Amino acid sequence: MSVTRGDHDSTSRPSAIAWPKALCLAALGAGPLAEANTSDGYNLPPGVTSLSKAIYTLHMEVFWVCVAIAVVVFGVMIYALVKFRHSQGAVPDTTLVHSTKVEIIWTIIPVVILVAMAIPAAKVILFMEDTRNSELSIRVTGYQWKWQYQYMNAGEGVDFFSTLARDSNFARQLKSGIDPKTVPNYLLEVDKPMVIPSGTKVRLLLTSQDVIHAWWVPDFGAKRSAIPGFVNELWFKVDPGKEGIYRGQCAALCGRDHGFMPIVVDVRTPDDFKKWVEEQKAAVKQAAAPGAQPSNAAPPATAQVLPTAAK
């Protein structure tokens, strides 16, 4: 565990105090970092990557096209419901049963609309699938019920597990009596977040050790399944200036604690990221030194202790 613990992120944080992380980050001079999620509570978040913004634009375009179609079609239906009522003496026009011309028109118009939607969507697909020239790769492995992050490239050697934060884990037990509203970031907080640099093309290589999981951070427009025996890829590049904490959850039913394996990404400036990597490496060295507990390969102790501790 000593390897994985950042200086600002204590796993023994008391549940009543919401501030340590934000305060520490602010102290590092990284700007106002606290919560950066961009959803307004009823729509997709525009997000902080070029991909998430492209998806948001596409989503809104398709949404407004649907609204426009709905207004026309529902409008005609409502007009018919009001205008052609038997109780108002409407007389049925039983000759109106077929019109090849009209039917051709209302087949072709949808085709045109669909093609118009498919073209921008196809462009975004090509953009999304272009994982070339990534600057940092992280291998993400799903477990029941936690995530493992193994850094490559500049972060080589950094390797840790990320599990539901302790206070959330206490509060989420059946009939715990703890009001989730008093728990900071209930169910969306982990003991150790994934840290990435902003303005950098980060590629995730996703796999799983047991069942299918899915890694999802809405603000990055990034979701992909982690499947045993497969390595799936996804990438994102957080806009510079958008440093902060971003949260997501496992998005594929993975058993009992599917709802309790959140994803937290701490986006820092490239300089701060470098510092963080150095700290992590120093911690690894310290742990590997004679006398220290070798804990690199083992999952963090908290993962095993928590469920029993909570009983």
Place this chain on the structure above:
Amino acid sequence: MAHAHSSDTAQHDDHHDQPATGIKRWLFATNHKDIGTMYLVFSLIMFFIGGAMAMIIRAELFKPGLQLVDPVFFNQMTTNHALIMIFGAVMPAFVGLANWMIPMQIGAPDMALPRMNNFSFWILPFAFTLLLSTLLVPGGMAAGGWTLYPPLSLQTGDSFPMLIFAIHMMGASSIMGAINVIVTIMNMRAPGMNLLKMPLFAWSWLITAYLLIAVMPVLAGAVTMLLTDHFFKTSFFNAAGGGDPVMFEHIFWFFGHPEVYIMVLPAFGIISEILPTFSRKPLFGATSMIYAIASIAFLSFIVWGHHMFADGMPVAAQLFYMMATMLIAVPTGVKVFNWTATMWRGSLSFEPPMLFAIAFLFLFSIGGFSGLMLAIVPADFQYNQTYFVVAHFHYVLVPGAIFGIMAGVYYWLPKWTGHMYNMTLAKWHFWLSAIFVNVLFFPQHFLGLAGMPRRIPDYAVQFTDWNMVSSIGGFAFGLAQILFPMIIVQCIRGGKKASSLVWEGTHPTGLEWTLPSPPPYHSFTTAPEVP
């Protein structure tokens, strides 16, 4: 079977003219109406059992934190709610309606294969008793989702083989039901009832039956491979043994997507019967309606990949599945436009079946719009596995399939029983259902877009408000459904006498309206004249 067929439909066989008495009438039933009734009653019971599970789900999700059930039980509820509603409520309801209506609509005395008909029904109570009894075995019910994705589904406890066997039985039942529909329609139409004259409900079922025969064996194969992976150390889906968990998803959704249309095409047929009646005007573009159903059925076989975009797929496959999926909007649009044109310059009255049909038109379209949004691959990455998907498929299944079934029941119930039902109560049932189904499912769009994953027993506090609204809608919708069996029982017991036309002052089309209400035990003992 050929022998059974000829002896059962021979009209000089006197002892078949009247129903047997007591329990024998039902156990040994070969009459299409008796079997249809049993299917419908069975489906209604399953609707309430599946609904009770939904109530547990919505109660737990009423507010954040776990108050009522542990996560494992919650997953058991979501898994079995889906299995029961799909295989126990919606599909048997349509088979029940097919049993009742297809012989009457095509001018036949009964279904072509009456003993197989009996067998295909009586499998179901056993299949679902087996499925529900898994609640009592160690480890409880299956909790890996109705999609049964391995490796998770292989972690199921002792209930696993029971689940697989139950699914095999449901599949066998569906296949037999489908064979019966096809054989009946192909061989027993009255002289002059050529296929293009056949009512839309029978048409929609003919196409549905082919879908069932094509895909139910695929499901059977998929779950059998799960079974051998679990007990016989095969590695079809086990990556460590050289297998492929994604292959299961492909096989499952090759069944699963046509299955979606199996659950909605017969509803299309019902709506196409009801709208013309209460618009007092023939169905607009009847032939193009048939072509539209057939196109949807064909396309349903080539779009399964859209359930799996997030599982990783080559760009070409993403583009193909996206465009094929979007293409389904074209025939679906044709259907909606034709229905609208049917009402256009009609003379509309709003009896309960018409009300349900109109609600179907609006709300199914909303499900269609969210379906179109889900087809857009990049956006699908954000919607996939969230409550947006839950909202989408419940909009097509509840105000789609289930409102379609209810519309059909309210349309034909007086024909079946010979009594009119309580119209006021039925209108209450409609309005409560139509309002609360939206309170229940519309906010789930917001939850999904705001980032709430599906299939979770507990959620972050920012999702509280919409979950509460949705739960309140759920409870009210659930309570409103109690009116449905009340109205039906009341109608069976008595009520105003229904004429053979039932809906006086309208112009219902179809041979069923030439028969008295209730119709004779063997619907058409001599083939009718087809106009």
